[in-house]
Amino acid sequence: MALLVQKFGGTSVGSIERIEAVAERVIKARQCGHQVVVVLSAMAGETNRLLGLAKQIDAIPTPRELDVLLAAGEQVSIALLAMALNKRGYSAVSLTADQVVIHTDNNFNNATIHEVETQHMTTLLGQDNIVVVAGFQGRDIDGNVTTLGRGGSDTTAVAIASALKADECQIFTDVDGVYSTDPRIVPSATRLDVIHFDYMTCMARLGAKVLQLQSVEYACQHRVPLRVLSSFEEGEGTLVNFDVMSNQNIIGVALQRQQVLVNITLPATVLNEQLGLYGLTAWNLSTNSSDDISQIVISNDDLARLRLVFDSKMRHIGMVSILSLIGKDIQQHLECIQMVLREAGIIVHTYQGDKKCLSLLINEDDHLAAVDLIHEKFVVDGQCLGNLSHLAVS
Structure with missing residues (x-):
């Protein structure tokens, strides 16, 4: 029992x-x-x-x-x-x-x-x-x-x-589990039977909505096995635990849509302090030291609150998406990933990342093509990354 x-x-x-x-x-x-x-x-x-x-x-x-x-x-x-x-x-x-x-x-x-x-x-x-x-x-x-x-x-x-x-x-x-990518965008996406907590945490943080980030972090910290199941269909779903994928090079793809690129006339240190004070989370891109202009990316849902805080100090530049790839030592594959996107005419404005994830800033209008292409090349065909078997999750 x-x-x-x-x-x-x-x-x-x-x-x-x-x-x-x-x-x-x-x-x-x-x-x-x-x-x-x-x-x-x-x-x-x-x-x-x-x-x-x-x-x-x-x-x-x-x-x-x-x-x-x-x-x-x-x-x-x-x-x-x-x-x-x-x-x-x-x-x-x-x-x-x-x-x-x-x-x-x-x-x-x-x-x-x-x-x-x-x-x-x-x-x-x-x-x-x-x-x-x-x-x-x-x-x-x-x-x-x-x-x-x-x-x-x-x-x-x-x-x-x-x-x-x-x-x-x-x-x-x-939904009946965690998929190789969002099946609403890529119909060929497949459900994963098991996924490691490290990757699930990255996915939740970077836009995958199947599990809420705080719950994944809490489960990871307290070592609570999670299983994602469908309320409407029978099946085993996806198990999230610590016992799988420890040595595999796995690709994950998560997408954050409806992001806004904004210039704010404030030094980065002052800007970050103000963002924290008002509970706003942003991706800091650059600071022009000559006139103290900072460039950030923030969720469109937070734009109204950002205006309340900074008002005349901010200038809206445009809508963007953040495409994130998750896996082992993923940054070593940056050149290959950029090449694939560049050949398709998809501009990567900038990127950030660590050993487990790589986030690329692209135009909002390119998000559908980018996710479909990454899934096709790295999941279906298994190209570029050592011709291994890859998974992508969103």
Whole structure:
């Protein structure tokens, strides 16, 4: 008998019919003799609906009260799933993060989990219950409700799996695993059976959206095996662990779209300090020391916030994408990669990287052609990089 933590996202519980289907999936694990803790997100669209209500009251809501409001979404989904399980004759108990208890810091809207208490969950599991926990939320030292930020339910599941020493943390989503590249862009992409945490961490950091970065980092730090599975199809999914790919030269391709190239009239040291102060993350490209102009790349989602901070000091240059290749000693293949892209007329403006990843700045309009070409050359044909067998992930 194994102890499993299963997490289902908003799409997976987006309707009553889908919640009923999740109940059947959970029961299958229970029928195999496993103990199960289920972590749920709010129903698809619910968090945005609540956020919209808040903004009808106040364009910039008080962070504490916003967390109280947003945490309500998960309370609905956990209660509905517990009802569906109980109806089928399987005893289930829903718990909010405060009932678990999940301790966080007091960084409202983007809190970090410090500790998960296990006594209540362990007692319920020992009484043959399925435990259904609200993801995305916690409480701080003063008893305030906190939320964990975008994708926070994944982190909740991993933290619970770590605290309970679960055999596996299973992340159910609308895809059936980690693919060689985004199959929506490259139809020939294939699913990976297993991937090493080192590569999965790089992928999540560099644009792959199948797993949230904080959850992967937490799982890696606490050595929690992760498995990505489909909520809608049967299959083994993709296992993320430390026991594979240690000696292979593997290529990974992740894409960050909708990035903005911006000039800001500030020295790099001052700019970086201000970006950190306002919680903005940017890729620093260069600084013109003669007039203290810094050039950065920042997500289009953060552009409005950047304008609030720097306003007249910034100049919008254009839209770009960051194409990242992940693998062992990847930078030694830079010349070959640039040659392949150059021959296709794709301009690489600049690059950054380390031993595990290489990020190339390209024009936004070239992102589809670039991903397709890299996959074709290095995955399908296996060209340039020593003619080895390569994988690309996104």
